[in-house]
Amino acid sequence: MQHPDYPLLARQLASLLDDSDWLTNSAQTCAFIMQEIPDLNWAGFYLQCRPEVLCLGSFQGKPACHPIPFSKGVCGKAARERTTQRVDDVFAVADHIACDADSRAELVVPIIVNAELWGVLDLDSPIPARFSDVDQKGIERLIEVFIAHSKLVINLTTTS
Ligand code: SME
Secondary structure, eight states: OOOOOHHHHHHHHHHHSOSSOHHHHHHHHHHHHHHHSSSOSEEEEEEEEETTEEEEEEEEESOOOOOEETTSHHHHHHHHHTSOEEESOGGGSTTOOOSOTTOOEEEEEEEEETTEEEEEEEEEESSTTOOOHHHHHHHHHHHHHHHHHSOOOOOOSOOO
């Protein structure tokens, strides 16, 4: 499959984003990704809303699982280890959290701000091994654009 033109997508996303509002920018970013990147069935953000807990943020697709502790799932692993998780076959991941039975491949990119985990971007595809190394680097670049345009503050509602 031919890859999307990620450098072009990065420039288009930069011109689409507001110059600070993270909520607007997160909504625009996942809508843009869903529109421009083929074969996705879900694209969205999870935010760290309590210590080591991810809450569902802006997304495109079916209603999804919420909340997700750092200890669980592909999103939890990305948050815990602060590294991108690329899964070719979600059925092969024991603690994968199945929000949509159609999902087969997943890409989760952590979003780090001031050395803290702000949240993650999660992409799902119904096609096994949908995400290549080129896709991973391209999506990571889109997230850098999102971070550069957004005032991201980690807002933990409780410390208990
Ligand atoms: N599959 C994810 C959960 C989030 S949904 O895919 C939207 C996981 O295992 O963390």
